[in-house]
Structure formats: structure tokens, C-alpha cells
Amino acid sequence: xxxxxxxxxxxxxxxxxxxxxxxxxxxxxxxxxxxxxxxxxxxxxxxxxxxxxxxxxxxxxxxxxxxxxxxxxxxxxxxxxxxxxxxxxxxxxxxxxxxxxxxxxxxxxxxxxxxxxxxxxxxxxxxxxxxxxxxxxxxxxxxxxxxxxxxxxxxxxxxxxxxxxxxxxxxxxxxxxxxxxxxxxxxxxxxxxxxxxxxxxxxxxxxxxxxxxxxxxxxxxxxxxxxxxxxxxxxxxxxxxxxxxxxxxxxxxxxxxxxxxxxxxxxxxxxxxxxxxxxxxxxxxxxxxxxxxxxxxxxxxxxxxxxxxxxxxxxxxxxxxxxxxxxxxxxxxxxxxxxxxxxxxxxxxxxxxxxxxxxxxxx
Amino acid sequence: xxxxxxxxxxxxxxxxxxxxxxxxxxxxxxxxxxxxxxxxxxxxxxxxxxxxxxxxxxxxxxxxxxxxxxxxxxxxxxxxxxxxxxxxxxxxxxxxxxxxxxxxxxxxxxxxxxxxxxxxxxxxxxxxxxxxxxxxxxxxxxxxxxxxxxxxxxxxxxxxxxxxxxxxxxxxxxxxxxxxxxxxxxxxxxxxxxxxxxxxxxxxxxxxxxxxxxxxxxxxxxxxxxxxxxxxxxxxxxxxxxxxxxxxxxxxxxxxxxxxxxxxxxxxxxxxxxxxxxxxxxxxxxxxxxxxxxxxxxxxxxxxxxxxxxxxxxxxxxxxxxxxxxxxxxxxxxxxxxxxxxxxxxxxxxxxxxxxxxxxxxxxxxxxxxxxxxxxxxxxxxxxxxxxxxxxxxxxxxxxxxxxxxxxxxx
Numbered sequence: 001x002x003x004x005x006x007x008x009x010x011x012x013x014x015x016x017x018x019x020x021x022x023x024x025x026x027x028x029x030x031x032x033x034x035x036x037x038x039x040x041x042x043x044x045x046x047x048x049x050x051x052x053x054x055x056x057x058x059x060x061x062x063x064x065x066x067x068x069x070x071x072x073x074x075x076x077x078x079x080x081x082x083x084x085x086x087x088x089x090x091x092x093x094x095x096x097x098x099x100x101x102x103x104x105x106x107x108x109x110x111x112x113x114x115x116x117x118x119x120x121x122x123x124x125x126x127x128x129x130x131x132x133x134x135x136x137x138x139x140x141x142x143x144x145x146x147x148x149x150x151x152x153x154x155x156x157x158x159x160x161x162x163x164x165x166x167x168x169x170x171x172x173x174x175x176x177x178x179x180x181x182x183x184x185x186x187x188x189x190x191x192x193x194x195x196x197x198x199x200x201x202x203x204x205x206x207x208x209x210x211x212x213x214x215x216x217x218x219x220x221x222x223x224x225x226x227x228x229x230x231x232x233x234x235x236x237x238x239x240x241x242x243x244x245x246x247x248x249x250x251x252x253x254x255x256x257x258x259x260x261x262x263x264x265x266x267x268x269x270x271x272x273x274x275x276x277x278x279x280x281x282x283x284x285x286x287x288x289x290x291x292x293x294x295x296x297x298x299x300x301x302x303x304x305x306x307x308x309x310x311x312x313x314x315x316x317x318x319x320x321x322x323x324x325x326x327x328x329x330x331x332x333x334x335x336x337x338x339x340x341x342x343x344x345x346x347x348x349x350x351x352x353x354x355x356x357x358x359x360x361x362x363x
Numbered sequence: 364x365x366x367x368x369x370x371x372x373x374x375x376x377x378x379x380x381x382x383x384x385x386x387x388x389x390x391x392x393x394x395x396x397x398x399x400x401x402x403x404x405x406x407x408x409x410x411x412x413x414x415x416x417x418x419x420x421x422x423x424x425x426x427x428x429x430x431x432x433x434x435x436x437x438x439x440x441x442x443x444x445x446x447x448x449x450x451x452x453x454x455x456x457x458x459x460x461x462x463x464x465x466x467x468x469x470x471x472x473x474x475x476x477x478x479x480x481x482x483x484x485x486x487x488x489x490x491x492x493x494x495x496x497x498x499x500x501x502x503x504x505x506x507x508x509x510x511x512x513x514x515x516x517x518x519x520x521x522x523x524x525x526x527x528x529x530x531x532x533x534x535x536x537x538x539x540x541x542x543x544x545x546x547x548x549x550x551x552x553x554x555x556x557x558x559x560x561x562x563x564x565x566x567x568x569x570x571x572x573x574x575x576x577x578x579x580x581x582x583x584x585x586x587x588x589x590x591x592x593x594x595x596x597x598x599x600x601x602x603x604x605x606x607x608x609x610x611x612x613x614x615x616x617x618x619x620x621x622x623x624x625x626x627x628x629x630x631x632x633x634x635x636x637x638x639x640x641x642x643x644x645x646x647x648x649x650x651x652x653x654x655x656x657x658x659x660x661x662x663x664x665x666x667x668x669x670x671x672x673x674x675x676x677x678x679x680x681x682x683x684x685x686x687x688x689x690x691x692x693x694x695x696x697x698x699x700x701x702x703x704x705x706x707x708x709x710x711x712x713x714x715x716x717x718x719x720x721x722x723x724x725x726x727x728x729x730x731x732x733x734x735x736x737x738x739x740x741x742x743x744x745x746x747x748x749x750x751x752x753x754x755x756x757x758x759x760x761x762x763x764x765x766x767x768x769x770x771x772x773x774x
Contacts, residue, residue, distance in 0.1 A: 155623055156668070241549075
């Protein structure tokens with residue numbers, strides 16, 4: 001796999017040697033040919049959403065992540081890039097996989113990672129979000145990763161702290177690292193099939209599930225369309241947000257129509273509390289209309305790929321045999337790419353603080 | 364405190380319901396004695412020079428959530444109808460009585476009685492006792508009364524007592540916990556939203572119920588194109604219906620909420636640009652009767668929160684006049700209609716002899732420099748909180764003198 005290290009800016013040159021990553025691939029082409037140098041490649045302090053990013057900035061993060069995919073597959077997975085830095089994972093909403101993924105990402109880069117769970121924090125004692133942010137800031141974190149149940153909460157905190165803030169999911173707004181890892185997993189799968197393309201031009205992706213409440217859907221619509229894909233969204237009417245077409249996605253109510261000829265099917269988790277009758281009559285009925293079965297998958301393009309951000313409700317939105325199809329399902333690759341993407345984001349966003357050449361703050 | 368000496372305001376342009384005329388206004392014993400070009404200044408009168416200024420009735424702000432005297436006086440407001448949504452709801456005669464006296468002498472507060480106990484929407488409050496304690500109307504508060512049976516009883520009862528019913532037009536079940544109007548912006552931000560039809564549904568039901576018994580109903584805020592159409596139709600059928608709006612809904616659209624700006628979190632939420640245009644058309648064609656501030660000062664603890672968690676509302680008293688004069692500059696309405704919306708009509712709804720410059724009316728006068736430019740700056744506001752969605756906006760029109768009951772108010 002591609003390394004992406006030999007072409008870095010000054011002070012990170014030689015990182016490949018330091019970490020022993022191989023450098024013998026040619027795809028994708030060298031970063032210096034495709035991305036602006038230094039901070040111009042990613043001129044944002046925070047990663048609050050895909051909506052703030054340009055296409056080339058998305059591609060740059062994917063490019064940066066590829067080196068960590070390689071590292072993560074080795075038995076010695078440590079890189080000391082972020083040693084001495086403190087990363088706080090402030091999770092105001094329950095999470096297992098995203099928290100774990102960020103923790104592993106930080107630790108593999110050598111950072112000191114601290115997890116703050118809302119359940120054991122002063123949030124329970126009535127402290128406001130702003131005060132919590134100020135407290136975290138006073139502890140001199142070098143990066144703060146935030147998950148919160150309210151849309152816009154990450155931005156609110158980002159406005160109050162001095163270090164980079166990464167959005168690990170805010171309400172129904174955005175979950176940018178999920179969309180980036182989905183893009184990376186998808187691109188890897190396409191490359192494995194011999195489709196060496198940097199972006200998704202001409203590809204049709206169908207996202208099916210609770211679009212209304214899903215931050216994963218929003219970030220993916222923005223990310224996939226920025227990368228050239230045709231995005232279809234499919235859900236029961238009560239779970240389809242108004243004006244989704246204005247975001248660049250084509251809405252479908254009929255799952256079979258949405259599946260016809262699609263190259264990728266991305267199934268979203270249906271929250272149990274939404275199945276209780278307010279939005280849809282029952283889980284059984286949801287599966288009847290919107291469950292991805294192997295028979296339904298036949299209507300998609302031959303060899304269509306299946307994705308799911310997890311955790312899956314097997315037998316509700318996706319059948320086990322589809323979820324476990326070795327040649328079609330890339331669900332486990334998505335999880336794998338998650339660590340690499342988060343390493344890349346942590347690396348890129350802390351470059352200014354680490355004084356990496358070319359990444360200094362503008363005067 | 365009573366007005367001891369007659370006051371004459373000379374040289375100004377007097378805003379009357381018939382139009383703007385040059386002349387003098389004479390105030391005696393707290394009332395307007397005479398107004399017009401032929402009014403003579405008499406010996407011993409105290410004179411105020413209003414050359415180049417508008418001499419207008421003091422604003423009657425229909426439906427505020429807090430008594431905020433400095434902000435009201437800055438904005439030329441001499442009377443305000445207070446919503447029953449207080450920390451203790453105005454659902455008891457003694458609270459109404461207390462509020463009715465609270466602002467005097469330089470600000471008159473007209474309490475609107477809570478329609479239901481605790482504003483819960485289920486049991487009628489003691490409306491007649493509260494009327495006799497000083498309530499000038501009865502209001503459902505920030506919320507719609509979901510139970511149609513309760514609403515019908517309320518309208519019948521208020522009709523008998525000749526009190527206006529002030530309603531909030533948002534279907535509660537459809538609106539739910541929504542913090543925005545369904546549409547592209549709410550979808551992009553991932554904010555809980557409700558379709559604009561939540562307003563239409565509520566209006567249609569309340570109009571039908573009011574039509575049954577001839578009650579006077581006033582919708583404090585109508586904000587959508589379809590809503591204005593319903594009001595227009597009801598008026599053409601001769602129903603005693605009136606409606607109001609706040610400047611936010613004719614100045615701003617939901618675009619303002621992008622970036623999760625909580626100062627633009629309002630109830631009802633900001634609507635689409637098409638609805639905003641419909642609001643301006645409805646103000647122009649007479650469908651809208653009242654422009655009010657909806658003054659609802661909110662501090663950081665209510666506003667520095669994620670968008671959907673923040674409390675709705677804006678501090679609007681200081682900007683009400685300037686924003687409405689903006690409609691005059693944009694030729695949506697003329698000056699005398701502006702003050703009909705800001706003073707005459709709301710006073711009429713409350714049943715008080717104020718809001719007009721006519722002999723016998725209360726001597727509540729705002730002398731206004733309609734062209735004076737200023738920049739709305741939330742760090743320099745008079746209100747108890749700085750939550751204006753118009754921060755840093757340049758505007759025109761300032762009050763230079765304010766008179767309540769013939770007595771100048773130091774500002």
C-alpha cells in the first residue's frame with residue numbers, strides 16, 4: 001500500500017525511514033503534485049464538519065491517512081509523532097467504537113490520551129457546556145475530541161478553546177471522521193478491484209436509513225458529493241429531512257428504486273426508539289420495506305459494495321448474510337480505516353502546535 | 364405624579380391616523396388637549412422644540428415577556444402588554460394586580476392574563492377576576508392550547524367578558540421540540556424542525572372556533588405566507604381577528620440560523636425567504652395589524668448553548684421603532700400606517716385611550732428623529748440582556764424625547 005511519507009514537507013521528511021514504512025508504490029501520485037504545500041493543504045484549525053471542507057482538503061486527509069493504514073497493519077504500531085501531547089476525548093454522549101478508535105489513534109501516535117465521559121463528569125452536576133470547555137482549555141490539551149448530543153455543540157466549544165477541536169459527532173449535524181473513513185474504506189475497496197481512482201466520479205452511492213436524525217448521513221452526503229459521487233438517500237417519509245435535495249442528494253422512498261444500479265449501498269443504523277410507532281410502525285415492517293437482504297441486493301450493480309457505520313441491527317436494516325459477505329461487505333474495513341483517518345486528522349491538526357515547517361500560524 | 368404645567372410641542376411633523384401634518388401638540392393634565400396647525404401656544408406653557416422631528420404617539424408594545432424600562436424608553440415605548448409567561452404565571456388576580464401597577468408612572472404595563480391555570484392549557488384560569496384586577500386581555504402564552512374544547516370555552520368566556528384572546532399559532536404536536544422551520548438550513552444543521560404548516564393548522568382551528576362565537580382573537584405572531592392568507596380570508600368574512608408580527612420575521616429568514624446563531628432562535632422559528640416576503644406584503648396590504656417587539660431578554664445562560672438547547676426569544680424593544688421605520692424607507696408602508704401598527708391598533712386591542720395623537724387621548728408622545736443613523740451594538744444595549752439578532756446592523760430612527768402622561772421621561 002501507498003506510504004505518502006516520502007513527499008512530505010521539510011521537517012517530516014524522513015518520517016518513512018523513522019517509522020520504517022515502505023515507499024515503493026506509485027498510486028496515488030505524489031502529494032506534492034496534487035496538494036498545496038504546508039498549511040495551505042489544510043488551513044483549518046478544527047475539524048467540525050465536512051461542510052467546511054474543499055474537495056482537495058478531503059482528498060488530502062485521505063492521502064495522509066494512507067500511511068497509517070500501512071502502519072496499523074504491522075505488529076509494532078507505534079509512531080512517536082505526537083509524543084508529549086495531550087489529547088482529551090470529551091464524550092458527552094455514549095460511544096464505544098468511536099471513542100475507542102480515537103483513543104487508539106492518539107496512542108499509536110504517541111500522545112497522552114485522556115477520556116472524559118459525561119456520566120462521570122461535572123456535566124451531571126449542572127456545569128454548562130461553555131464552562132466545561134473553558135475547564136478543558138485550562139488543562140492545556142493539545143487537541144480536544146468532542147461528541148455531544150446537540151447539533152452545533154462542537155462549534156460552540158471550538159469557539160471557546162485555544163486548541164484544535166475534532167468533531168466526533170454532534171447531534172444530527174455532522175460526524176466528519178466517519179464520512180472520511182467511509183470514503184477511505186470505499187476507495188481502498190475500489191483500488192483492490194483495480195479501479196485506481198482518486199475520487200468517486202461516476203459512482204452511485206445509496207444511503208438508506210434514518211436520514212432525518214443521522215449525522216453520518218449528512219457528513220457522507222457532503223463528502224461523497226464533494227468527491228464526485230451521485231448520492232441517493234432512501235428512507236420512510238417520516239425519516240426523510242426536508243430540503244435534502246438541496247444538499248446534493250436524490251431522495252427515494254422506495255428502496256428497490258433507490259437500489260437499482262447502485263454501486264454502493266450504505267445502510268444506517270435505525271435507533272430502537274424510532275421503531276416504536278412514531279416514525280415507523282415496527283422494526284419488522286421496517287425490515288419488510290427497507291431491510292437489505294441478499295435478494296434485494298441483486299438489484300444493485302453487480303458486485304455492489306455494502307457499507308454500514310455500525311453497530312448493526314442484524315435482521316432490521318441489514319440481514320446477517322449480507323453483512324458478512326466477504327466479497328461485498330466492507331464493514332470491518334470501515335472500522336479499520338477509522339483508526340487511520342483519526343490518526344491523520346490528529347496529526348494534521350496538531351502540526352501548527354508542533355511547529356512543523358510550513359504549518360506555522362499566519363502572523 | 365401629575366402634569367402640572369401645559370406642554371406644547373412645536374415645529375414638528377405630527378403623526379396622525381389621517382397622515383403626517385405640520386403643527387403643534389398641546390398637552391394638558393396628562394391628556395392631549397389639541398393637535399394641529401392652528402394650535403396656539405399660551406402663556407405659561409412649557410415649550411419643546413420639535414423642528415425636523417416626527418411627533419408620534421408613544422409606542423404600545425403588544426406582547427412582551429419582561430418589563431425592561433430602560434430598553435422600552437430607549438425604543439419610545441410608553442405602554443407594554445406583558446405576556447403571562449412569568450416565573451410565576453399571571454394566572455392569579457393578585458399577580459395581575461401587582462403587575463398592572465408595576466411600571467407607573469413612566470411606563471404603563473398592561474398585563475395579559477393567563478388563559479389557563481399555570482398556562483398548562485387544560486383548565487381555565489379566573490379570567491373575570493383577573494380582568495377586574497387589571498388584565499387587558501387573556502393569552503395562551505408561549506404555547507398553543509392543544510385541547511380544542513378548552514380553547515372553545517376560553518373564546519366563549521372571553522367574548523362574554525369582552526376581552527381579546529391572544530393566541531400563539533403553532534400546532535403543538537406538529538411543532539414538538541422543533542427549533543427551526545423544516546427546510547434546507549435545518550437539514551444541513553441537523554436541528555429538530557417542524558414544517559411551516561404547524562402555523563397554518565393552528566390558525567385554521569382557532570379561526571374556526573372564534574367564528575363560532577364572535578370572540579375577538581389576536582394572533583400575536585403570524586409568520587408564514589399560508590398563515591397570512593388564512594387571516595386575510597377570515598378578515599374578509601368579517602371575523603374579529605387581528606394579527607401581529609415582530610421585526611425579526613419581516614427582516615430575517617432562516618438563513619440567519621446558519622452557524623447555529625442562537626440569537627436567531629425564536630418562537631415561532633425564522634421562516635423561509637418566501638415567507639419573509641409574504642410578511643412584508645401582508646404588512647403592506649393591511650393583513651397585519653400590529654408590529655411588536657416580542658421583547659424577551661435572555662442572558663448567556665439561556666443563549667450560549669447548542670442551538671436547539673438554547674431558549675428562544677430576542678431582546679427587541681430597542682430596535683422595534685427603527686426596524687418599522689425601515690419599512691417606511693422601503694416604501695412598504697407610510698409613516699402614519701407605521702404608527703397605527705406600533706401604537707394605535709395595539710392600544711385599541713387593549714381598550715386603552717392611547718396610541719393616537721387626538722384630543723382626549725393620553726399624552727404619551729415620542730419625538731423621533733426618523734433619519735438619525737445608528738449602529739445596533741449588543742455591547743451597548745439598554746436591555747437587561749444583549750440577545751439581538753440585529754447586532755452590528757446599521758439602521759435609522761431614534762427617539763429624542765419621550766413623554767408619558769404629559770411628563771418628560773429622563774432617558
